Amino acid sequence: TQLLEQSPQFLSIQEGENLTVYCNSSSVFSSLQWYRQEPGEGPVLLVTVVTGGEVKKLKRLTFQFGDARKDSSLHITAAQPGDTGLYLCAGVNKWGKLIFGQGTELSVKP
């Protein structure tokens, strides 16, 4: 069974702080996606990383795919209250199906 472990599960920080969310697995994924989900809504795709070692930036968000394509991280610089939400990583397995982590609940206080 392919599993993705996210850490931390909960994160409460002040506006302006930096944070990193980790997504780890013992399995290799062909690609990995990061989603953000707000209450009452479905997840919204932020980024897809494909190549081992790949780094992608989306404004204050930096995503990295591990060299072995088993893990990934999301770093947010100078967090803002609008960043509050549930962050989900999802690996695409060899059958093209998404395997989600349990999510990281981020709360950014003004």
Place this chain on the structure above:
Amino acid sequence: ETGVTQSPTHLIKTRGQQVTLRCSSQSGHNTVSWYQQALGQGPQFIFQYYREEENGRGNFPPRFSGLQFPNYSSELNVNALELDDSALYLCASSFRLAAYNEQFFGPGTRLTVL
């Protein structure tokens, strides 16, 4: 471009009943996947439909079944509801030949089983 829509938004059922949830995929997409998201958890893959046939299934019992229609919309049916079926049910559409199976989610249907 119309996004993914789901109906109803909320539903309350009792144990043993049956429920049907509906999903309209985003225009241009031909594949629909269904997920169950329990409170405080990530979505769990139920199954995927492509060309009106099931194309992969997660670890869910046969009482979870689905359909895809020629217009690519889809239904999720759950028979003999159990308390643990209470969750947010998400539908996601995608284009079968998209490079990385990027999926676009609807807002979900919140099912409560009493």
